[in-house]
Amino acid sequence: MKCRFCKTNIVHTFIDLGTSPPSNSFLKKEDMNSEEVYFPLKVMVCHNCLLVQLDEYKSNREIFNDEYAYFSSYSQSWLKHAREYVEMIIERLMLSRESRVIEIASNDGYLLQNFVKSGIPCLGIEPTANTAAIAMEKGIDTIVDFFDVDLAERLSGEGKKSDLIIGNNVLAHDPNLNVLVMALKIALKETGVITMEFPHLLNLIEQNQFDTIYHEHYSYFSLYSVIRIFEFHGLEIFDVDEIPTHGGSLRIYAKHVGNLLHKGSNSVNEVLNKENRAGLHGIDGYKEFHEKAGSCKIEFLDFLLKCRSENKKVVGYGAAAKGNTLLNYCGVKNDLISFVADASEFKQNRFLPGSRIEVADEARLKMFKPDYVIIFPWNIKDEIMYQLEYIEEWGGRFVIPIPKLSII
DSSP states (O other): OBBBTTOOOEEEEEEHHHHOOTTOOOOOGGGSSSOOOOOOOOOOTTTTOOEEEEOSSEEEEEEHSTTTTGGGGGOHHHHHHHHHHHHHHHOOOOOOOOOOEEEOOTTSSSSSSHHHTOOOEEEEOOOOOOHHHHHHTTOOOEEOOOHHHHHHHHHHHTOOOOEEEEEEOOGGGOHHHHHHHHHHHHHHEEEEEEEEEEEEEHHHTTTTOOGGGGOOOOOEOOHHHHHHHHHTTTTEEEEEEOOOGGEEEEEEEEETTTOOOOOTHHHHHHHHHHHHHHHTTTTGGGGSSHHHHHHHHHHHOOOOOOHHHHTTTTTEEEHHHHHHHHHHHHHOHHHHOOOOOOOTTTTTSOOOOOTTOBBEOHHHHHHHHHEEEEEEGGHHHHHHHTGGGOOOOOOOEEOOOOSSSOOO
16 A cells, blocks of 8 residues: 555554445445445554555545435534634635635535625535535535546636635545645635644544544544645645544645745644654554554443343434444444434435444434433534433433543
8 A cells, every 4th residue: 555645655554443334325225135345444654754544445436426425514513613614714814705715525505605694705516416406505606526636727717716715524535635735726826725624633543533434534634744745735834723623623724835925823833742742743653543442342342232231222323424433343233222313314214334223313212212322423422412411301321432431
């Protein structure tokens, strides 16, 4: 395997989670007698550039298709995060009706709808037609395609370079990392700014967030590695925010090298120093992560087996990709978890890949009255516990499996 950024031969394993189907490949009832294709979930780290990465076992064009089941607008906390970002960035960059904004992987318009309300011209680029259709219903101009150099050059040729390019949790989703960053540079105005958000590798390691590893996440980033990638393509990261989303993320601000309009911030060195103290600027800092995941697996299985022996009713909430990684890594099936409730109608009445646990609506949970509800999308656990606080009426309790199993 060669590094997708620097092309070095990679020999160091970061973590090996066995094999599993792609985490968002939900099954329909008619698929239940069909076989599933399992792929290795083995993550490597490049000793040269320290990019943590998964090999491309299934192409992003296969994963991000018309059956894609993730719709951003089902999380109220994520909608709030998007709204607050738009308010902040409009003021910071002094965006107006003469400005132009592009969002890559704009999904169902969860973020760009706020620019539309503010009267700022915006364009969404989204490869999954089903989510893009929802965005277009909201009045958001959307191109149904992958963002690459050809599309960036087309937009540039049409005079549509942008003052702001946004990419939330998209950097990890593109196996063609160099092509993506090249396209960003082409589509950005000379005085423009790129902001991108991604889960911070430092938090993934320190908080044992191994369940955020799945096949549609091809890369896992430290600020150190992202700076090297962007600088190689003539882009400078001049500021960074540490934000709480997805268990702790970074929001980077990038510009063309030589753009003097936007001044640098001390926060870049502050984050780099944190990473260096944690050992992430050398290969040795990546060698012990596998043991943490193994301990979590044993703890989670012990809990489920104890519940089974005591005839306790256990369900899950949130048919999230991270939950599928955990379930498949631990080998859990529906004999230990009866079903998983989820608010998305696009996931209900389907079955989780690998574990084949049924996805139901919240009404099933209320009728079933489980003793324990496992919250798989732990990154929005506060929102979910508030939503489901009624389980206390029958003595139900919440279970958070990551970073260490806790019962609330």
